[in-house]
Amino acid sequence: VCGIRPAYNRDGKTYSTCGLTCAAEYQSGGSRVPNGRDPTPDVINILCVICNDRLCFRRGPDIFLTCGMACLKSLCSGGGDRLKCSYCHRKPKLTSSDHCGPTCRSRSRVACLMCRCRPKLGKYHFCGRACKKLAMETAPKILEVPQNHDTWxxxxxxxKKAWKPTMGEPVPQIKHVYKIVESSVFLKPYDTYKKKVGNERFCYHGMPRDCQLGNTGRTTLCSSRSCPLCNILKTSFNTNLGSPEGGFGAAIYTSSAANKFYNYSQPGGAILLNKVALGRVYNASNFREVTSLPAxxxxxxxxxxxxRLNETIVYHNDAIRPVFLLVF
Ligand SMILES: [Zn+2]
Ligand SMILES: [Zn+2]
Ligand SMILES: [Zn+2]
Ligand SMILES: [Zn+2]
Ligand SMILES: [Zn+2]
Structure with missing residues (x-):
């Protein structure tokens, strides 16, 4: 492939490339091994789990399960042998389990939300650049967080902690949690704003849906111009959408109490868990005490x-971004 190094030779077998780096060229999908022979067991372990044909991509000590972007894309959209463990994709599933054993089951708790077969990087939701790139390519979108995942x-x-019902209503059962992947154009302005004012909090906002987005198997945003949920996911929050008649003027309304907006969202709506950069907070004690941001x-x-009915209000579009979608 590279035209520089000689082809790799091992146990008397000659491969068509000099080594794994060339063999597994990420974008191109690499070359086939071993030509016309039955692969040995240790070769099987480095063969792409999707095409079963090319070597897995490697970066340093890091071995991927797929040969390149095309197969990774297929893996991320549910490809691969359904009878194999949904984490390692190599060993068979145990009866009535998604995994081959306890090791893969516990690793899946901290897996990348895109490929679900490699550890996510610390506080991030993806395992690395490849999965992040794939996710961003089709943003805005929602990615389901599995129920046995640490993020869930x-x-x-x-x-639960934010559920402060006024009449002792029980915490509603969450059916689905999704990570929201927003278009990249929305990421930077929020980060810049947050750096400027600080004081980031998590707040809830609930709204009705024109569609079934977030229900089992429904992960495609609808095209309705009036769907409150899909429109926030497409354009992020907008103070223009807030009514000037609102309790504190035209603004973006959220709450630190999960119950507040749950009521607005039902029946059939959804809740967004958002990051909000509050900066310096003006503490109000009555509605319409202020109707725009005080200097x-x-x-x-x-x-x-x-x-219990906390109102947390920002007046700047870049002060808030949706992070998770909760469906009940
Ligand atoms: Zn080469
Ligand atoms: Zn492949
Ligand atoms: Zn496994
Ligand atoms: Zn990944
Ligand atoms: Zn919709």
Whole structure:
């Protein structure tokens, strides 16, 4: 492939490339091994789990399960042998399990949300650049967080803690959690704004849906111009959508209390868990105490009913981004 190094030779077998780097050229999909022979067991372990034909892509000590972007894309959209473990894709599934054993099951708890077969990088949701690129290519979109994933637990725990019902209503059962992948044009302006004002919090916002987005198997945004959910995912939040008649003027309304917007979203709606950069907070104690952002502040908070009906309001489009979608 490279035309520089001689073809790799091992145990008397000659391969068509000099080594794994050339053999597994990421974008091109690499070359085939071993030509016309039955692969040995250790070759099988480095063969792409999708095409079973080319060597897996490698970067340093990092071995991927696929040969290149095309096969990775297929893996991410549910490709691969359904009888094999959904994490390692090599060993057979145990009866009534998605995995080959406890090791893969526990690794899947911290897996990349895109390929689901490699560890996610720390606080990020993806395993690396390839999966991030794939995810961003088709943004805006939602990626399901599996119920046995650490991120599901984190979101569900946050939701339970933020559930402060005024009449003792029980915490509703979350059916699906999705990570929201927004268009890249929305990422930078938020980060810049957050750096400027600081004080990032997680707040809820609920809305109805014109569609079934987020229900089992429904992950494609609808094209309705009036669908409140899909429109936020496409254009992010917009203060223009807030009514000037709102309790604090034309703004973006959220709440630190999960119950507040849950009521607005039902029946059939959804909740967004958002990151909000509050900066310097103006604490209000009555509706319409202010109807625009007071000078010297970045947000307005009204801790109505001891926070059980908390109102957290920002007046800047770049002060908020949706992070997770919750469906009940
Ligand atoms: Zn080469
Ligand atoms: Zn492949
Ligand atoms: Zn496995
Ligand atoms: Zn990945
Ligand atoms: Zn929709």
């Amino acid at each position: 637990d984190m979101v569900a725990t946050k939701f 010297g502040y970045n947000s307005v908070v009204f801790d109505r009913d001891n926070g």
